[in-house]
Amino acid sequence: MTTTTEATEHAPEEPARLNWYKHAPEVYKAMVVLEIAAKKGLDPVLTELVKTRASQVNGCAFCLDMHTKDALAAGESVERLVQLSAWRESRHFYTEKELAALALTESVTVLTDGFVPDEVYATAAKHFEEAELAQLIAVITTINAWNRFGVTCRLVPGHYTPGMLGH
Template identity: 45%
Template structure:
């Protein structure tokens, strides 16, 4: 069955949702924002978003190795800064809320490295990417084939 294209059916709302990403990226910076988007997408299994944000991160100069290791970031601590690890832990727990909520340790770890505005941006970035993943997966939005 063909699924609805949300962007086409409700462009006035979908467009506003997409405007959130660049605003959060201004607060978090390109590197961390792309890591957050990609990590959430790995957890949710969103192929479209994994493809898009991997390509975006590579364009911005992220290393292929860090992108590969992001799926198992806890086992590769030397490849991620302490601040990135704290952000990824918070993002993982925000994405997996149904399992155990967000622990005090994860929240405190992020707060140790990020001010309140940046912490708020991390929470919103995770929630925003979760929303986009759910739309993409539900509507069967698939990545295009790339030559490279």
């Protein structure tokens, strides 16, 4: 018996549930300003790792598309992006500082598990100066807000090009 593997066509693309930025342009503009301010002074690769990990946890396909592309454009490796969802088992791919940022990202993102644990915060504080830590917390908070817009409005992934205006 012979079998052939044919490329399956994807179903026609569904439009986004709501083009929220069209209907709330002032909110969108404020989010962009917040985004720019939040990431000031942080390493772009670390920032994209954090945004990608939060987007994985939140299941935001639109933001995953954007931030994996931005991470690659910033010099991140495919291997580290592939391992990101299993970072605890793939610790050797990341620096101690990155691991602290990823743990903090998950703790801030998944608040249903309780408050951010003292040990997670203390580890992050050990690796980041206070101003840098404040910026990191701002990036984590901002990507979580973007994820909520993306998931709720079912923004469609696959059309983002690095360098486009976005978050």
